[in-house]
Amino acid sequence: MTATDHAAHGDHHEDHHALPLWMLVGTWGALMGLTLLTVFSAQFDLGAFDLPIAMGIATIKAMLVLLIFMHLGFDKGFHSLLIFGSLLFVFLFISFTLMDRGQYQGDITVKDSEKLLSD
Amino acid sequence: MKFGALSLSLVLAAGIAGGVTLAAEPTSSEAAAPAPAAPAQDVDALIAQYNSKARAQALEAGESYTYREFSNEERGWIREGAEAKRAAAVDGLIAEYNAGLSGMPARVFTDEEKFWIAMALDPAEVESVYEGHTAIPTGNPNKVLYMEAGELQKPIESDPQYGTPPAAQNTAPLAEELDPALRPSLWVPVAASETAEEVDAMFNFIMYINYFFAALIAVLMVVFCVKYRRRPGVRADQSITHNTPLEIFWSVVPTILVAIMFWGGYKTFLDLRTSPPDAMQIYVKARQWGWDFTYQNGVETAGEFHVPANTPIEMVMTSNDVLHSFHLPAFRQKSDVLPNRYTKVWFDSGEPRTYRVYCSEYCGTGHSNMYSKLVVEPREDYEAWLKKEGNWMVGPDGEYKEPLEIGKLTYVRRGCNACHSIDGKHGTGPTFAGLWGLERRFDAAGDNKRIADEDYIRQSITDPHSQLVYPYGKNMSIYDPMLPEPQIIGMIEYIKSLADVPRDADAW
């Protein structure tokens, strides 16, 4: 079964097509390259950009895995909705919690409390 | 048998009937009898007759006594009359008692008078007095009486001699429950500050909206169910499947209402959370299971704290062990108290009154006993109190008290009494009774053991988890900062003094 003959089966079968080999191997190559890139970029101190760059590269890799290895690019839209929707909830969970935690004062140590009490 | 108000009224009736001797408890039918209007001039005579007879016989025989059978009607009159008398007299008595405690030569009070003084205390405390505790039962040093074998005995070994008598305010009733001028509404307790009134305004606003919608829904439901009840031959009108304008209407109206609620609530919430810059700060340390307060001048108190009237107060709180919550209903204030972090609540103290503080975050066995008392009093009283509190280990002569006395006070003030009994009863922790010189086992087999001596007690205080008596767990909070030296010595002396008190078999 190739990408061309899935149309004959109608839309019900659209996720049955096999991905061409070059695409799988190419994706693998890209993932390996990006892994090297992220290790390489970690050698340098880029200050505030460190984390965003590392996360950016990881996200590109994740998208490659999702869209090609996991067929999401050729699959039913609802599956994408499910997985990206869940990421939205993860984002909300983490960001709300971070936001709240960011507003607290730092923890106090035993020493601090003694000092405060004796002041 | 303890049915709260009922038993309280029983006790009241019994107390008046028999003075202090409670051997003959009247049955509930007698005590609860309806009391028609009494011929006023007779009542005094009736009371005299009732009291004198009972007293005389009790004193003579030294046992249960009998007396003329009074009718239920008469009993009612006696009770009412006695109550009226008591109300008039008891305030004076309390003042006199307290005056005696704060240094002036105290006259000797009769047992009956002490009973009446006790009656004016927080009823819950009075009740616990009557529950048969043989010693000081709680962290409050204001237990003036105690019972033994169901009989009222004598005042606690002389508060005056300890030099830390219960302050006058301890005998004042809690504003929330006893002051008839401050009766709460059905829903909320007395609002003690302006912020609390703001909260109440929102509370009432929501309540009226709730009344309206609850009534609307109930009426519609009942009317529809009756009017459109199933009848033969009558079919439901299938054409009504939806009505967009109506549905939009009943979506939008609640939206507007909740938006108003949200905004109003948020504004007041900011008031509740933002303390005025000039607020007086009191540091609070919560522990299992009690509250310790530290004032700016370093004075530490436990269980109870006083603040000057009409002053904004900010409580800066942290916990020694688990989560607690500082809950002041009268001020509509509350905040969790966390270990390793400070949280704050503030309130405007308002008029001199007494309030109850709860712990409202579940914190273990003693959670439901983790009260504190807030006393708002005029500034000069507050300052006098603070001075006295700061010197609780110092006697009237300006010298440190005897270690034993310091130990007894430490036991109460540091909350040891929450877990360690002194009457031999098994508790959350081992009892102190008969502990001195006892062999302590740290495992089931007893391979690991030690005699309870000075070293043992000291180590148990400073590092309790290093030697856990089998089968107790790591329940004791490692108190931080640790007890100061005189108090440790005091505890050693106190435990020593309890060496001969018998302990229960199941108290390890």
Place this chain on the structure above:
Amino acid sequence: MTQVDVPVIAPDRPVQHLDHNYINHSKGILSWLLTLDHKRIGLMYLAGISASFFLGGLFAMAIRLELFAPGMQFMSAEQYNQVFTLHGAVMVFLFIIPGIPAALGNVVLPLMLGAKDVAFPRLNLGSFYLWISGAGFFVYTLLTKGLDTGWTFYTPYSTTGNNTAVISATFGVFLLGFSSIFTGLNFLVTIHKMRPPGMTWHKLPLFLWGMYGTAIMQILATPVLGITLLLLIMESTLGIGIFDPNKGGDPVLYQHFFWFYSHPAVYIMILPAMAVISEVIAAFSRKHIFGYRMIAYSSVSIALLSFLVWGHHMFVSSESTLATLIFSAITFSIAIPSAIKVFNWLATLYKGSVALNTPMLYALEFIWLFTIGGLTGLFLAVLSTDVALHDTYFVVAHFHYVMVGGTLFAFFAGLHYWWPKMTGKMYSETSSRLGSIVAFIGFNLAFFPQFIMGSRGMPRRYADYKPDFELFHQLSSVGTAILGVGLAIVAYSLVRSLFSGKKAPANPWGSATIEWECPSPPPHHNFDHPPAATDPYDMERVEWNEEVGGYVPVQGYRPVVHH
């Protein structure tokens, strides 16, 4: 709603009873324990959660007995703490969360879809056994060592001291969580993939919309509970320190984690209840449900919004002011869909043909109790009043009105509604109605006084209290006793019907959803061919037939085309 012209295949006299049905399909205990039949699994769940409910109820009775008077009556404070913890944990994790979805949903959901089974029958059986093992761990905890942390397992109390019970209990909850996840996953796929021809999303019965919303929440929220409890177990056993302030951890983080699950869990409890009520109100009004789309969409919007409001459990837990502002605002937004549902149910009664059979009685009681529960929720969503009321009996009363008054009464509504379908027997209306009314009275007496004492400051989870709250506690205890009597009558009525109830027709109530088209009780395979779906609330589709003592499809009926 535009109605496509689908001819309804209605035999002259539909089959009412079968000699051979799913209950007597095969014999022997193993044919039940290893069954893949969703109906049998549903019945086993029903037995399990009924036992849990009974157990939780006993704990409740013990609590109210202890609190009848101030002072300790027959328990120590430690015992009281264990009893209230077990009451909460058993009721929440073993009864309310699985109650409607797992017990009623399992029986009804595939039938409503005209399907032969759920999408993954083995997974379904697996989640039942996960439930059993989770429950087992709970009972183990109960029998061996007391658990006294409260059902919320707040740190650091749960991880310090010698709380070994926490480990076995949380592991039980972990298993129960996965049971819940797999049930939700199964239902989600079943609703997506197993619908019969003609059942578009807008012809989905509202029960299924509710179950769909529930499934979303179960899939998204419950895993977070799983990881939270795993971390808690790690904390208790290894002391990893993430939640322990003595090791630099943050106990408030635990609360964030816990409520990220447990707030949606509240809606996992109530959304199926609302779904049942939508079915029952329509059926017993014999009228098309009012505002179908609004009810359906409100289910899904409640499901999604429920993830954004967890912080309202933490207004006084030192949550930051910014977070309280946001969470409070979103909390109000979730009130709107709930209000819409209540108004739509009322409008369904309007010009209906209302019969007060037992399920309808429960549904009406539900509306009243849920209204009280919902309206009092406003006090807790408003920041200023919540500060005063948080962790008092007001909260206790509020969530009992929603969870017991809401979910339990809806559970009974659904149980009585589908009882003839599940068992093939009719229960006695007289005794069931009596039980329902007594329980309703008892419930209100038990919990309304708690609002008053809560707003006066009585904190929750107190083993003892000051005498000024005595009156309210006594009323509450008396109410609980009456509630207990009511529930006993209900149980008696249902159990008796199993032995002496008369045979149920296929469609005793005149509902138009598909599950009533198969005989009562259904055969092993439910339907030979998936029935064609029409509007599930087109009540004119069926009419009373004296001969069969139930409703039968109208022959040659062509549905009314609205608009």
Place this chain on the structure above:
Amino acid sequence: MSDHGHGDKPFLAHHFEDEDHQFDSGKLGIWAFLVTEVLFFSGLFCAYAIYRSMHPDVFQYAAQALDTKLGAINTSVLILSSLTAAWAVRNAQLGQKKALCLNLAITIACAFGFMGIKYLEYSHKIHLGIIPGNSTEQYLDGAFGEPKAEQVAFVVPQEGEGEEQHAAGGEHADDAAHAEGGGQDHAHELAPWNDPAVDGIQKQNLAIFFAIYYCMTGLHGIHVLLGIVVLVWLLSRALRGHFTPTYYGPIDFAALYWHLVDLIWIYLFPLLYLIN
């Protein structure tokens, strides 16, 4: 209709209409399951985000204890296994039985390789005294405080020497000597942490970093182990020729799960190993 209504199709369950129906249902099911997995891990990511935002310096310091090379090798191993898993799906779709078995076998081998390297990392750390839980702190005292001769200390990874040996050979007989030496030699690099003024809290937070490290990689490792079980089962079925171009759902679903495990590692790697 009987229990086994589809006699000609042995793996078609009775309640589905046809194989496509079954496949679609299964696919939706596995995606929903992956959603629960994402949320399951989200708690750990959340804890990570919170503690990293609170103590960025601690995380930066502690991450030096992790071996970037081993992490990178493991990443590559997982990516390779992901390729073979995707390839296996293609083989199944095209009915290539031999290639399917081979690809499954390579995937399983990679999974074992991953766990083997993980084992090396863990045992090295445990040997150094970095273990999750209560006792971490006391070990860290030795590691970060006064370096004592008898106590092993934290190793700041040095270029080359030693580390590769562990990775390649798995011989850690010389670990102790090496670690001790490392601790002594590099004590000066730990200077800020040896300052008596910086005790307590920082060490606690170090312990929390390692707690999170162990939880995240540990939970991920459990998922890899579960994956191995599933893949071995599928390999045995593939060898028996169960899979056809119309029935290959299990391969596809297991591959999806396997990709998700890979995907989580793609984030774990930079978050844990590449902090600087």
